[in-house]
Amino acid sequence: MFTMSKTMEKVFFVLTFIFQGSNYLSAYKYGIMHRLHHAHADTEDDPHSPKYSENLFDMMWKTKVYYTAMADPEKAGVDAKYLKDVPEWHAFDNFANHYLVRITWGVLYTLFYMQFVGDAYYLYALLPVHYLMSPVHGAIINWFAHKYGYTNFKVSDTSVNLMPIDLFMMGEGYHNNHHKWGARANFGVRWHEIDPAYQIMKLMNFVGIIKMKKPGKIQPDSKGNKKHAAA
Known part of the structure; x- marks a missing residue:
């Protein structure tokens, strides 16, 4: 990331x-x-x-x-x-x-x-x-986050998103998203899935503490399935 x-x-x-x-x-x-x-x-x-x-x-x-x-x-x-x-x-x-x-x-x-x-x-x-x-x-x-929650993606494991708005785990609760796109810095995908840790990372990148890789974003394909693409 x-x-x-x-x-x-x-x-x-x-x-x-x-x-x-x-x-x-x-x-x-x-x-x-x-x-x-x-x-x-x-x-x-x-x-x-x-x-x-x-x-x-x-x-x-x-x-x-x-x-x-x-x-x-x-x-x-x-x-x-x-x-x-x-x-x-x-x-x-x-x-x-x-x-x-x-x-x-x-x-x-x-x-x-x-x-x-x-x-x-x-x-x-x-x-x-x-x-x-x-x-x-x-x-x-x-x-x-491998037992209780909802999923955005079909993955080969039991990962789920714990809650639709994740303030307690600082975005890490969007575990299903993270298991789908393991190298994606922003764990949030849907409009309500705000990742607080990602916002901090963007600030740290801006001031030069870290150097983030080029971000990606989730895009639907022709069949409506969500796919990952480079921004």
């Missing part, structure tokens, strides 16, 4: 660490997993598929095991074609993924709650979500 300089890549590694904290996900590891998910969606080789998990938590655990294995994808048997041009900063990943660093973030979150929550103890129920925000987000997409 876009490229960025190696310096800017490192900036975003650090920003990811700051904003994800205890649930930091490596762009390298998850980038490989995402490619594998698209290449093998809803098969036994899919890193996270509801079809091959007994329940949501089983899928999350399998994803965690797969994520850990991606520290050495070649040893895990991943084809070299899935490793090409994935953002890499292994030294930083090793630091950010260390269990002591994750625990430190969790302690800081807890101290923040203790300082500002006061007597509203029920709010402490949100702490586990804060500890695991990235896996929770991933689970919502990889479980529910």
